[in-house]
Amino acid sequence: MFGDTFMIYGTFNNVGGLQVGNNIRFAGINVGTVSEIRIVSDTMIRVDMLMQDQVKPFLKADAMASIGSDGLMGDKLITIASGSANEVKLLAGDSKIMTANPIDFDKVIGQFTNVATNAEIVMTELAGMAVQIRKGDGTISKLLYTDDLSRSLEGTASNAEKITNSLAGITSHIKSGKGSIGNLIYTDSLSNGLGRTVTTANAAMLTINEAADGFSENMKALQGNYFLRGYFKRKARNAVNDPKPKESVIPANDIDEDLTEAELTELIADAQKALDAKKKK
Numbered sequence: 001m002f003g004d005t006f007m008i009y010g011t012f013n014n015v016g017g018l019q020v021g022n023n024i025r026f027a028g029i030n031v032g033t034v035s036e037i038r039i040v041s042d043t044m045i046r047v048d049m050l051m052q053d054q055v056k057p058f059l060k061a062d063a064m065a066s067i068g069s070d071g072l073m074g075d076k077l078i079t080i081a082s083g084s085a086n087e088v089k090l091l092a093g094d095s096k097i098m099t100a101n102p103i104d105f106d107k108v109i110g111q112f113t114n115v116a117t118n119a120e121i122v123m124t125e126l127a128g129m130a131v132q133i134r135k136g137d138g139t140i141s142k143l144l145y146t147d148d149l150s151r152s153l154e155g156t157a158s159n160a161e162k163i164t165n166s167l168a169g170i171t172s173h174i175k176s177g178k179g180s181i182g183n184l185i186y187t188d189s190l191s192n193g194l195g196r197t198v199t200t201a202n203a204a205m206l207t208i209n210e211a212a213d214g215f216s217e218n219m220k221a222l223q224g225n226y227f228l229r230g231y232f233k234r235k236a237r238n239a240v241n242d243p244k245p246k247e248s249v250i251p252a253n254d255i256d257e258d259l260t261e262a263e264l265t266e267l268i269a270d271a272q273k274a275l276d277a278k279k280k281k
Helices: 053-058 105-135 138-145 148-175 179-186 189-223 229-241 261-280
Strands: 005-012 023-026 029-041 044-052 064-069 076-081 098-100
Touching: 005 029, 005 053, 005 098, 029 053, 044 053, 105 138, 138 148, 148 179
Parallel strands: 023 076, 064 098
Antiparallel strands: 005 044, 023 029, 029 044, 064 076
16 A cells, blocks of 8 residues: 555446455556446446556556456456557556456346257257157158158159160161151151152253243244234234233134245245254254
């Protein structure tokens, strides 16, 4: 009491059973005592701390005071941490030190009680589920105690194997060229037949075109023929007067009967030229 000391103070929300006269410890060394504890408000308690001067050069401005216990079952005390290494300002006398509120063990015990209650409820539910599983109720019980699913899976696997083997056999037949699908994929008979059909159709179209050309030439020759000249002139006049098509029949009176020998010779010569030109094509 009569040595060199200085005073500092801190405020806490809860002192956790701290009493006047309890020790103040710094770096594991007792360096002071709690001189006074008083209630400032419903949420603040002030604790005055009497400190030895020997610790003053080591108490930095960001030092932290917290309330702890001296061992597991010991008295309460205040522990002071010196502060950060970069801090150069020291804590002056009669100044306020930063504090950390102690752990409220009543709340912790209450939380552990709730956890234990919930754990008991969970264990009871798990025990009931285990009993139901052992009795054979539910899907999990059937999975554990019956073989229905395993037999079903075995049957499914067997059917899948049979289907796979059948597909393999079908594929083998197709690759060997058997059946309609095999012929379509691996033989050229159908494509060759289609090719020949197309070639025949093309040849038929060429023949039809040649016949049409020949018919057109013959019609032109007939239009210039001496015998039919009057018929075609009359047909052209009728087409202008009556647009409806009529049957193309050459009347007998349309052919000029009085031909001279020269005209008859010219007509035969024209017919012979037309025949010669057709043979050359």
